[in-house]
Amino acid sequence: GQNIDQPTEMTATEGAIVQINCTYQTSGFNGLFWYQQHAGEAPTFLSYNVLDGLEEKGRFSSFLSRSKGYSYLLLKELQMKDSASYLCAVPLSGGYNKLIFGAGTRLAVHP
Amino acid sequence: GAVVSQHPSRVICKSGTSVKIECRSLDFQATTMFWYRQFPKQSLMLMATSNEGSKATYEQGVEKDKFLINHASLTLSTLTVTSAHPEDSSFYICSAPGGSSYNSPLHFGNGTRLTVT
Numbered sequence: 001g002q003n004i005d006q007p008t009e010m011t012a013t014e015g016a017i018v019q020i021n022c023t024y025q026t027s028g029f030n031g032l033f034w035y036q037q038h039a040g041e042a043p044t045f046l047s048y049n050v051l052d053g054l055e056e057k058g059r060f061s062s063f064l065s066r067s068k069g070y071s072y073l074l075l076k077e078l079q080m081k082d083s084a085s086y087l088c089a090v091p092l093s094g095g096y097n098k099l100i101f102g103a104g105t106r107l108a109v110h111p
Numbered sequence: 112g113a114v115v116s117q118h119p120s121r122v123i124c125k126s127g128t129s130v131k132i133e134c135r136s137l138d139f140q141a142t143t144m145f146w147y148r149q150f151p152k153q154s155l156m157l158m159a160t161s162n163e164g165s166k167a168t169y170e171q172g173v174e175k176d177k178f179l180i181n182h183a184s185l186t187l188s189t190l191t192v193t194s195a196h197p198e199d200s201s202f203y204i205c206s207a208p209g210g211s212s213y214n215s216p217l218h219f220g221n222g223t224r225l226t227v228t
Contacts, residue, residue, distance in 0.1 A: 030213040042204055042219035043155070050214060087154060097208035097215055098145060103154040 002026045004102035006088050011108045012078055020073045020105045022088035033099060034062050034073045035087040043087055046073070075107075083109045113139050113209045117220025124195055125228055132190045132223045134205030140185035141207035145217065146178075149202040161188040161205075195227040 003025045012018040024032065031050035035043035049055055049064035049071060061074040073086055085104040092098045114137040124130050134144055142163045147155040159169040159180055167180035177199075179191040192199055202224050206217040 033216065040202075040222070040224070042221045043217075044219070045216035048214050048216065091213050097143065097211070097213075097217060098157065098160060099217060100157065101147075101155045106152070 002090065002092065002100050004088055004090065004100065006086075006102040006105045008103065009106045009108070011110065012075075014078055014080060014109055014111050016078050017074065017076050018078060018107065020075070020086050020107065022071045022073070022102060024069050024071070024088070024090055024102075026069075026090055029066060030091045032062075032064055032071050033089040034060075034071075035089060035101075037085045037087060037104065039084070046086075078109050080109050080111070083107060113207070113218045115205065115207050115218045115220040117205050117223060119223055120221060121224045121226075123226045123228060126196055127194055129191055129193045130195055130225060132192075132203055132205070132225075134188045134190070134207075134220050136186045136207045136218075139207075139209070141188075142185060144182065144188040144205055144207045146180065146188075146190050147204045147206065149204060149222075155204065158190075161190075163188075192225065195225070197227045200225055200227045 005023045033048050034046040037043040047062040054063045059076045064071045085106050087104045088102040089099040116135045144161040146158045149155050157170050158173045159167045161167050161180045161182040163182045169175045182188045202222050204222040206219045209215045
């Protein structure tokens with residue numbers, strides 16, 4: 001089966017750095033996605049990792065360790081608009097684009 | 112970029128009635144679309160995979176006779192919640208992949224907030 005774990009909630013200060021962790025268990029591995037979702041809105045794609053290491057994209061970076069079944073999303077220079085839920089997701093084995101999502105981490109950025 | 116349009120964005124209906132939600136890929140074709148449901152402060156739960164030209168495949172625990180899915184064309188999938196009850200009140204979101212490879216991100220519609228009274 002597949003299982004994804006993320007912290008439920010996090011808080012951080014504007015301008016700071018925050019790391020959101022995700023651990024996963026899958027029967028096969030075809031990469032890991034991070035999505036951002038503001039309350040009441042659709043998720044938007046942030047990143048995809050399939051190889052070990054850090055992928056940097058502006059203020060957001062995502063890291064993957066396949067051997068540890070672990071990923072994190074790193075948000076730098078936090079802004080108030082970064083307050084949202086961050087969802088970790090993996091494709092189902094053999095399911096190509098069929099994604100299974102973690103419960104999401106609700107991040108609150110305060111002044 | 113790829114755009115998925117979903118409507119209505121919000122619907123209120125009475126218990127026992129049926130509600131249809133449409134999901135369209137506006138500038139690309141989608142042979143497959145996915146329907147998710149999301150309860151407050153919870154994550155997205157995959158309900159079913161909509162397949163153009165064939166029957167939808169449902170995830171375990173999802174009643175196919177209650178949640179009717181029709182993928183009428185390469186750009187349109189509909190979800191009909193039949194005989195809706197208050198426990199069906201939720202946020203329903205459709206999505207379509209931007210490609211057929213594992214690294215193709217899903218493009219989501221803006222969701223439909225269903226409230227059954």
